[in-house]
Amino acid sequence: AQSVTQPDIHITVSEGASLELRCNYSYGATPYLFWYVQSPGQGLQLLLKYFSGDTLVQGIKGFEAEFKRSQSSFNLRKPSVHWSDAAEYFCAVGQGQGAQKLVFGQGTRLTINP
């Protein structure tokens, strides 16, 4: 079965600094990969997704992620974080015949220092 690992449970960065959140997956074929963000009391919001093609994917709110098959990674990046980026971030892989079941990582909580 597919699995997703987010090695960092909690990350703190200063406002304006760059950010990289790590995600590793285990899957035999080309995976469907997603990054979601969850703000306190809110549902999950899709930041970006990768299915095929260009391995550098642009998302909303200035986020991007790069699919690296050789490293089984799909790391999320942002060049300059804003205080409003403080939230929990989840990496997910689509599982099942149509990849419609999402398997999530444990999440990374992002704290922004002023």
Add this chain to the structure above:
Amino acid sequence: GAGVSQSPSNKVTEKGKDVELRCDPISGHTALYWYRQSLGQGLEFLIYFQGNSAPDKSGLPSDRFSAERTGGSVSTLTIQRTQQEDSAVYLCASSLELAGRRRQYFGAGTRLSVL
């Protein structure tokens, strides 16, 4: 409505009681999903519906859990004889069709507390 709506937003119940959680998907979305978010297990898939049919129930944690969907719209997740380990946030999502490429839109969830 504009988004996925879940009710109630919070539910406190006593151990052994039955609870029903409701999900109203985005109008026109044929696929509906239930997930559970708990401290110990993280975010885990429970069940999905294509129309009113649930072809894969393998994610339901026990036979105390059941779900139905009627009219291709509203879905209800029922937990019978609740246990303390059922305490979690139950998230519902919907998508235009059942396909990995289709974005899943999530509701804000129902926080269930079993005392």
